[in-house]
Amino acid sequence: MAIEIPTLPEQMPNDASRYVGKAVNRVEDPALVSGTVEFIDNFSLPGMLHCAILRSPHPHARILSVKVDAALAAEGVAAVLTGEDVGRWCNPCFTAPEGWGNYCLAVGKVRFVGEPVVAVAASSRYLAEDALELVDIEYELLPPVADAGQAMASGAPLVFEERGTNVMLDRTYTWGELERVFAEADRVVSRRFRWNRVGANPTETFGCVCRWDLADNSLVCHGAYQTPRFMAIGRAASLNLPVNRVRIVTHPQGGGFGGKGGPRGTDIAALLSRKSGGRPVKYIEDRMEYLLAGGGQSWDRHYDAALAVKADGTVTGFRVRLVDDQGAGAEGYGTISAAKPLAAFTGNYRIEAAGYELTLVATNRAPTYPYRGYGPPPHNLVLESLMDCTAREMGIDPAELRRRNYIRPEQFPYTVPSGNEYDSGDYHAVLDRVLQMADYDALRAFQAEARAAGRLVGIGVVNTVEPGVFDWNAYATVGVPGVGVPEGVKVAVDLFGGVTVAVGFSLQGQGQFTVASQVAADYFGIDIAQVRVATTPSDVAVPHFGQGGSRLGVAVTGAILGACEKLRAMFCTVAAHVMQAPEGGVELRNGCLRRIDAPEHSMSLAEIAGLMLSRSDLLPPGIEPCPEATYVWTAPNRNAPDDQGRCRSYLTAANATHVAVIEIDRDTGRSAILDYFIVDDCGTRLNPANVEGQLQGGVAQGVGAALYEEYVYDADCQPLVSTFVDYLMPTIHEVPMTKKDHIVTPSPVSPLGAKGCGEGAIHTTPATILCAINDALAPLGKELLETPASPHRVWKLLHEDGAAA
């Protein structure tokens, strides 16, 4: 049976939406604000032990000996886990590209500071940490590979000796006639950029409680898991268990953002449970562990990029060379994030040819993990900065240069050179709206006045496309097979007319339970309070993925609508039978199943469900007594990539244009954000308050990446950042409350026309701030091409030749 998923809210079986499209209060919030949510650290099991992990103080060293006798004899200690156990029982974590993974505990050698070496399970975390002090490890120090340049140097030490190289992947993509457009260009604008390592820092770090049932040889892991099914498959692979013997129970999470490196902590806790006779073991990663090695490090990038430009400002080519420092292995899938820019390589522009030289290297820094946006934010900073450089060189207003190069509204659906298809958009309208809201002409007048007074004031106008609803095909060329990312739900109607939506994911902060409730309530014409969204453990849930890649709002909407469509067909059949209407003579409308020829004859949802469950004698043949349906949604019309990685990958293409006004203090180098404006278009806004929340949160992380955050390593590859005293997350004082507006260009292909918007402003904000800073610096003839634009960094630039003295 082909299921038609409504692509507009108006296509749902009601006269008017009561919830979809409205800023409905989040159903998640009462429990959050009253403190009754069961975050993993609040969760305990009887007999539970607590895990503490001894971590490597060295970036690169051979482990000569490990002595744990004293720790094992210490008060309260039930088990000690070493690399020897792990080497016997486990496999290294699987990676893409393959074979660049570490074991959950170091086996033979350590490859980064913070790598787990020994773990203890004891009756309290205090005693477990005390026992770690009794462990004696002898290391032989090896020369570290401290950065990407060292990694690629001939004769460099090897992070993974068996690979014979530190280069994990080296490939070139060419899309269109790249050489020709650069040869025919009137101007080539090229720059080198350095995006320093930043990453996700959720309020809650990773945590889990694992129990290995020795009789059943099965494993149950409760935890703060972002992608439960994926986690189950990974645990089965690394722990040598059948997948159907691994159950992941995902708890509500205090934020995710991609960075919770759950696999290591889970495997360690699981093995400690196995070693301690099956007692449950809790591991709660502390902030220092998280910052050093927990999965919060991403995007350590060196760019060399160029635009080919015609005399009239038309950009014809975009060439990028990226050297991406992945750290010690590919366990966190930082590799994949370097491939994501293929989904929107050329941004909002009609650039006809592009090229991408991608080199991923291993170093002795911590492995990199996904971070909100998953790769494009640095790429966007490069493209948008080059657009600004071009505008400056040519004396064209940066907004005007962009406008000239936009994909035009009538060109959608538009296939970008790197292969993805943008579903819809109106970039000119977005730009017009934001320039009007910001009063751009007045801003430029203010800037001229300020400059005349010697002030360093700059304006950034930056637009980006946010690829939404990720698909595995985007990553096939870096070693991830597959097309399609299933997201499944089960929708059940009970005999009182309540609706339960069973999903495979849990709360993470974005409000997907609310969106799910809105969609189900509107579809069945019931009050939102009659909908319950419940999380199912991974082993019994229908195929699902969870949060990631700006997809879940759209995907879960599609899944619910699919299940609802199946229920509608079934309920109409049952109702027609019991009301003795002709086949097809009953419709669902506003929550009632009514005869089309006599609408006054109708049945409620409760009546249908009750009848199905309790009157089998009245059911038509072939109908089961089950008013429930599952549906597993995946994005329509996806295809496998060609040899240049080209495919229809991300389903939707939201877009936004930001305008930032920044002033640099000449004396201190500090950049102050004077004003900030956003206009975005993510199609149908299922819950406008949710969208605004995602946008504002993305701004915060963008401000962090642009101005504050940086994982600093010294020349010996020692991390210099291990607490929040040094890793500077912006706070409410540093993040401007942005002025926002939007336009709506529904997606013609997605459920209800909604586009993925979960990553939001992190795509745009770093580039906007850096462009504004460079606009401010322009009168001095200086450019800052490195992030973050810390006061010290800007001050050095200002004072390197006495320019601002």
Add this chain to the structure above:
Amino acid sequence: MKPAPFDYHAPATIDEAVALLARLDGEGRDAKILAGGQSLMPMLALRVARPEILVDLRRLGTLDYIRDEAGTLAIGAMTSKQAAADSALVRRAQPLFQAATELVGHRQIRNRGSVGGSFAHADPASEYPAVALVLDTGFEAAGPDGSRTIAAADFFITYMTTALEPTEILTAVRFAPFPAGRRWAIEEFARRNGDLALAGVTVTFDVDAGLCRNVRIAAFGVQATALRLTAAEALLEGRPAQAAQFDAASKEAAAALDDPMSCIHASSAYRRHLVGVLTARALGQAAARPH
């Protein structure tokens, strides 16, 4: 991130606390006093500090006061910083100390952090030691031989080290009257609101017939402990309270610094530069302040 084992005492009176410290010292045991815990608790959790014994002063109840003692402002050591920041008496009697208090951390930290704890902790980036140097704050310490008062100039020894003996407890800080019309300012540069300063400067001076008198300038966040910038003070003393003089003093303030600290957020050269910028700003702000 859990503390190493320690013994815990919570004496009910100062005398009991002093006797306990004397006994522990006599036994050669390493005891640490716990006040608001805003610095000590994280250090314990990181096992950076691992005293054998914690002596918690939070049950004393007698060191939480702000009062006017015949023109001298006295603040009990266990008074919360937020209470000091909110006090009308502090604002009136010691406006610089009040302003400095508002720069400490965030409200949540000031609610728990004690006035005495910060002085005794003597973090080089803390505002308090520098302010104490320019205000001639007196530190009252109770020990086995009774009480003594330590002058600010003698109190701060070096990095997180004060003149307090292991057997002594800081019980109060006292501020000499702040003359009417005295100019003051505190300026600091921190990466974020509420962060420890990368550098900071505080100034006080009088203006008599257009000339600067009793100039005091102190810096924090730049060396192991807060320090008076005496060369800059001398340069300004008796000179007109004008921008050109302030600039000269600021340049001297930066130039005369011995080897400022360096960290990932600020090199030594940048810190030196910041001290100059902040001195100029503080002097200008102090001169412009209505009084």
